[in-house]
Amino acid sequence: MWLFTLAIVAACGPGEQKKEASPVVISLLGTPYFEPERPAEVQARLDSNLEVARKNWEADPSEDNYIWYGRRLGYLSRYQESVDVLTEGIARFPSSAKLYRHRGHRYISMRLFDRAIEDLNQANSLMPGFPLDVEPDGLPNAINKPLSSTQFNILYHLGLAHYLKGNFAQAEQAYIECLKTCDNDDLMVACVDWLYMTYRRQGKTDLASSILGNVYEGMNIVENDSYYKRCLMYQGKLSPDSVLQVSATDPEQASLTLATQGYGVGNWYLYNGDSAKAKSIFEQVVAGKNFGAFGFIAAEAELFRWKK
Numbered sequence: 001m002w003l004f005t006l007a008i009v010a011a012c013g014p015g016e017q018k019k020e021a022s023p024v025v026i027s028l029l030g031t032p033y034f035e036p037e038r039p040a041e042v043q044a045r046l047d048s049n050l051e052v053a054r055k056n057w058e059a060d061p062s063e064d065n066y067i068w069y070g071r072r073l074g075y076l077s078r079y080q081e082s083v084d085v086l087t088e089g090i091a092r093f094p095s096s097a098k099l100y101r102h103r104g105h106r107y108i109s110m111r112l113f114d115r116a117i118e119d120l121n122q123a124n125s126l127m128p129g130f131p132l133d134v135e136p137d138g139l140p141n142a143i144n145k146p147l148s149s150t151q152f153n154i155l156y157h158l159g160l161a162h163y164l165k166g167n168f169a170q171a172e173q174a175y176i177e178c179l180k181t182c183d184n185d186d187l188m189v190a191c192v193d194w195l196y197m198t199y200r201r202q203g204k205t206d207l208a209s210s211i212l213g214n215v216y217e218g219m220n221i222v223e224n225d226s227y228y229k230r231c232l233m234y235q236g237k238l239s240p241d242s243v244l245q246v247s248a249t250d251p252e253q254a255s256l257t258l259a260t261q262g263y264g265v266g267n268w269y270l271y272n273g274d275s276a277k278a279k280s281i282f283e284q285v286v287a288g289k290n291f292g293a294f295g296f297i298a299a300e301a302e303l304f305r306w307k308k
Contacts, residue, residue: 024077025110025291028304033291035077038252046076049138057085063093070102071138077292079109097127101154108157109292111300113165120158127154132181141223152181156191160294163198164301171198185219193227193264196234200271208234226257226295230264240265244281255290262288263295266302279306 023032038046053072057065066089073082086103093099104119127133132149141147148156159174175195182188192214199208215231232238244265246257266281285299 024079027286027291028111028300029286029307031286033077036289042252046072050076061092063089063096063099066093067098067102068138070099070106074102074106074109075138077109079106082106083110095126097123097154098150100126101150101157104161105153105157108161108164108294108297111297113161116161117158117165120154120161123154124158127151129180132183143222145222147184147186147223149181149183152178152187152191155181156194159191159194159198163194163201164298166301166305168198168201172202186222186224188214189219189221189228189231190224193230196231197264197267200267226260226264229261233264233268240268252290255288256293258288259285259290259293259295259299261295263299266299270302279303 021034024035025033027033050069050072053065053068057069059065066085070082070086070089073079073085083103083106086099086106089099090096090103100119100123104116104123107113107116107119127150129151132151134146135148135150135153137146155174155178159171159178162168162171162174172195175191175198178191179188179195182191192211195211196208199205199211212231212235215228215235217232217237219228221228229238229243233240233243243261246254246261262281262285266278266285269275269281270278279302282299282302285296286303288296290296
């Protein structure tokens with residue numbers, strides 16, 4: 001019944017579904033976040049993509065069309081609606097690692113880390129390790145070529161969910177497995193970055209330094225420039241102040257970059273004994289607008305732990 005209602009809501013004109021102004025997520029700090037206001041052309045594109053996904057799902061409720069319908073809702077920050085679609089998909093395709101993978105991602109967006117871990121463990125148990133299954137991009141990159149695999153994304157998000165919970169030993173194991181799926185520089189710097197931070201949080205400084213040997217100047221980075229800069233900062237090749245400076249002209253991209261690079265810089269100060277500076281930077285990150293960014297959620301989790 002709910003999905004029929006959802007289809008009606010999705011069929012409304014652009015922006016009409018936001019009249020109730022219900023928050024799409026409540027942060028760990030109790031802050032309500034709402035579907036963001038976007039430039040008209042961006043909103044139109046997202047709405048159009050969602051409408052195509054909805055019609056495809058209505059015509060053929062296949063595993064793939066459930067995934068894309070859920071993904072398109074997620075890109076609009078309609079996380080609960082995305083989870084609802086993916087949940088119905090899982091009921092129809094209970095052996096789908098991909099449906100569990102995407103629902104696990106959205107549970108992270110919703111700050112429901114235990115549910116994310118459960119889903120991503122299930123996805124990992126259902127997904128064969130190799131050959132790698134290239135995952136299509138919903139938001140094409142600069143070269144219009146998908147760079148990640150389903151296997152990478154399952155393990156990467158599993159490590160992230162454990163990290164956000166403070167389960168650093170479990171995050172370490174997930175990221176070590178994730179390294180085996182890194183077949184390009186973008187994936188390598190993303191995985192190394194989070195594994196480095198995971199090691200540092202456990203006091204494993206020698207292992208943290210060692211894993212940075214996978215990162216070097218001149219890597220071919222298409223998507224993950226912020227993670228690359230964080231790794232170069234950990235190596236002492238970039239200053240924390242330079243990494244914290246964000247110069248993107250696109251406000252949405254600037255907000256994402258601040259969240260990602262800011263969280264890394266905050267951690268740098270934390271590792272080096274300046275918790276006051278770290279807290280100040282984490283607060284700067286969560287004062288931004290990109291509440292779905294992993295760096296934003298991670299900064300939020302740090303501040304939440306400080307409050308406890």
